[in-house]
Amino acid sequence: MKDIRQRSRIAVIGGSRPGRAALDAAFEVGRLIARAGAVLVCGGLGGVMEAACRGAREEGGLTIGILPGGAAADANPWVAVPIATGLGYTRNALVVMNADAVIAVDGEYGTLSEIAYGKIHGKKVVGLATWEVKGVETAATPEDAVRMALDGLRG
Amino acid sequence: MKDIRQRSRIAVIGGSRPGRAALDAAFEVGRLIARAGAVLVCGGLGGVMEAACRGAREEGGLTIGILPGGAAADANPWVAVPIATGLGYTRNALVVMNADAVIAVDGEYGTLSEIAYGKIHGKKVVGLATWEVKGVETAATPEDAVRMALDGLRG
Amino acid sequence: MKDIRQRSRIAVIGGSRPGRAALDAAFEVGRLIARAGAVLVCGGLGGVMEAACRGAREEGGLTIGILPGGAAADANPWVAVPIATGLGYTRNALVVMNADAVIAVDGEYGTLSEIAYGKIHGKKVVGLATWEVKGVETAATPEDAVRMALDGLRG
Amino acid sequence: MKDIRQRSRIAVIGGSRPGRAALDAAFEVGRLIARAGAVLVCGGLGGVMEAACRGAREEGGLTIGILPGGAAADANPWVAVPIATGLGYTRNALVVMNADAVIAVDGEYGTLSEIAYGKIHGKKVVGLATWEVKGVETAATPEDAVRMALDGLRG
Numbered sequence: 001m002k003d004i005r006q007r008s009r010i011a012v013i014g015g016s017r018p019g020r021a022a023l024d025a026a027f028e029v030g031r032l033i034a035r036a037g038a039v040l041v042c043g044g045l046g047g048v049m050e051a052a053c054r055g056a057r058e059e060g061g062l063t064i065g066i067l068p069g070g071a072a073a074d075a076n077p078w079v080a081v082p083i084a085t086g087l088g089y090t091r092n093a094l095v096v097m098n099a100d101a102v103i104a105v106d107g108e109y110g111t112l113s114e115i116a117y118g119k120i121h122g123k124k125v126v127g128l129a130t131w132e133v134k135g136v137e138t139a140a141t142p143e144d145a146v147r148m149a150l151d152g153l154r155g
Numbered sequence: 156m157k158d159i160r161q162r163s164r165i166a167v168i169g170g171s172r173p174g175r176a177a178l179d180a181a182f183e184v185g186r187l188i189a190r191a192g193a194v195l196v197c198g199g200l201g202g203v204m205e206a207a208c209r210g211a212r213e214e215g216g217l218t219i220g221i222l223p224g225g226a227a228a229d230a231n232p233w234v235a236v237p238i239a240t241g242l243g244y245t246r247n248a249l250v251v252m253n254a255d256a257v258i259a260v261d262g263e264y265g266t267l268s269e270i271a272y273g274k275i276h277g278k279k280v281v282g283l284a285t286w287e288v289k290g291v292e293t294a295a296t297p298e299d300a301v302r303m304a305l306d307g308l309r310g
Numbered sequence: 311m312k313d314i315r316q317r318s319r320i321a322v323i324g325g326s327r328p329g330r331a332a333l334d335a336a337f338e339v340g341r342l343i344a345r346a347g348a349v350l351v352c353g354g355l356g357g358v359m360e361a362a363c364r365g366a367r368e369e370g371g372l373t374i375g376i377l378p379g380g381a382a383a384d385a386n387p388w389v390a391v392p393i394a395t396g397l398g399y400t401r402n403a404l405v406v407m408n409a410d411a412v413i414a415v416d417g418e419y420g421t422l423s424e425i426a427y428g429k430i431h432g433k434k435v436v437g438l439a440t441w442e443v444k445g446v447e448t449a450a451t452p453e454d455a456v457r458m459a460l461d462g463l464r465g
Numbered sequence: 466m467k468d469i470r471q472r473s474r475i476a477v478i479g480g481s482r483p484g485r486a487a488l489d490a491a492f493e494v495g496r497l498i499a500r501a502g503a504v505l506v507c508g509g510l511g512g513v514m515e516a517a518c519r520g521a522r523e524e525g526g527l528t529i530g531i532l533p534g535g536a537a538a539d540a541n542p543w544v545a546v547p548i549a550t551g552l553g554y555t556r557n558a559l560v561v562m563n564a565d566a567v568i569a570v571d572g573e574y575g576t577l578s579e580i581a582y583g584k585i586h587g588k589k590v591v592g593l594a595t596w597e598v599k600g601v602e603t604a605a606t607p608e609d610a611v612r613m614a615l616d617g618l619r620g
Contacts, residue, residue: 083529083531086400090248092248093248094550097550098548109274109275120244225431227408230315248396253393419585422581422598429577445574
């Protein structure tokens with residue numbers, strides 16, 4: 001396995017209370033990120049974040065959770081490396097700052113803020129059944145989303 | 156004049172490189188906020204932020220600029236109270252956190268992040284020729300925008 | 311009165327549960343800052359912060375409170391301009407970032423963090439019955455502390 | 466090897482321009498942290514941070530660097546998991562927030578701010594030839610420092 005610093009980092013963003021279809025998609029996105037040898041970065045909590053982390057861990061992948069609160073223990077059980085910030089929702093900016101590309105799945109206003117920060121920081125942002133925002137590439141399936149996110153990165 | 160703590164605070168958000176029409180609209184929004192006795196909060200830099208501050212100051216209003224950098228001197232000359240943060244774009248969340256309602260004029264991804272944070276923090280967000288986002292009320296003129304923003308606030 | 315941007319800004323830092331002597335000193339420090347025409351910046355809460363703000367307001371001074379929480383209403387009643395951050399204790403860095411010089415009165419570890427940040431950001435730091443730290447100038451009285459803090463600033 | 470979430474996390478803080486003795490001590494502290502199976506957390510840059518990370522990596526340990534800038538690539542080469550924050554020196558608070566105990570080696574005002582935040586957040590802080598601060602336990606050697614930091618933690 002490559003050194004962590006050599007792997008691409010993909011942020012998976014999305015709501016904490018998604019429906020079943022979004023959870024399934026997030027799980028599959030996480031699996032495919034790990035299978036491609038990339039690191040999964042997320043906000044560390046439930047819903048889309050947890051489903052994606054679970055998918056990545058089942059494939060032996062590394063998951064990083066950048067948390068709003070001050071306690072690492074708040075991370076969902078599939079986060080391997082929890083990072084506490086104590087910044088509240090303001091930590092959203094840090095989630096995408098720590099990725100080479102971003103995949104948004106479903107999501108509410110928190111996800112919209114992360115999409116916007118992805119673009120502010122010049123990252124590629126891929127959307128899967130989420131907000132339609134100029135400059136965000138739309139994917140039809142988890143496979144598409146991960147392929148599009150990794151395209152042009154080092155793998 | 157009422158004590159500052161008793162006045163409503165309206166955030167004006169928007170791009171730093173708007174066209175002429177957006178600058179004129181922002182100036183007028185600033186004037187009307189001040190005339191209504193409300194405090195204008197913004198990101199403290201140029202473009203829409205500066206035009207709105209200039210409008211507010213010409214009416215004797217108070218303007219607060221919450222800056223990305225660590226130096227108060229970076230604020231545009233119409234900011235009465237500059238607040239340095241050193242947080243970079245991550246400060247966007249703090250701009251809307253310090254307002255009772257938000258008016259977005261034009262703008263790019265930074266503005267979109269602030270619209271999203273406005274909604275995250277439960278503020279009323281009014282849009283004037285800006286991003287179309289679910290939950291944002293659309294205004295047709297500066298007069299409309301300020302009236303809609305102040306509606307339901309204490310004045 | 312000079313424009314706010316032209317006035318010196320003095321941060322007053324100190325504990326939220328000081329004894330009577332520290333409260334009296336903080337009140338006097340606040341009074342003298344306002345009488346000198348400078349702006350008082352603080353963390354916006356109780357104890358030393360509140361006593362200093364009360365002293366400044368009784369002299370007609372301007373007080374800015376940079377708060378740990380996300381609600382401006384948490385500021386003590388003598389803060390004229392409350393700034394919410396939602397950063398928790400991490401906001402300590404921002405308090406001293408927004409001052410030209412710093413006066414520490416009494417205080418615990420929060421105050422020590424602010425003394426350290428004052429030095430990190432190259433500010434003059436004056437101590438009054440507080441932590442003894444290399445590079446902090448010790449004052450014997452509130453009058454000394456304010457005179458030393460303003461010395462070399464524009465007034 | 467235990468799951469990362471089950472291991473203790475020790476922050477090593479200290480200056481970026483230490484002398485030879487401090488570098489040697491930091492290297493040894495890093496080695497002993499890794500040998501004990503704990504995770505090393507630091508600010509991710511040079512000097513004490515880099516020496517400690519190098520020591521930990523030579524023992525096969527995990528190192529996390531919480532950086533002031535917005536680019537993971539700024540981390541020293543011995544950081545396995547770099548976390549960008551874009552917060553500048555304000556990120557100091559986050560370094561110690563992500564540790565169960567803190568070891569300070571040498572250091573200037575940045576280190577003092579981290580010692581203070583360690584105490585604010587209720588962590589055990591051990592000092593090795595660094596600032597003398599009430600509540601900080603003094604260690605005579607790297608062995609002492611690591612033993613004292615781990616004492617009472619789960620290993």
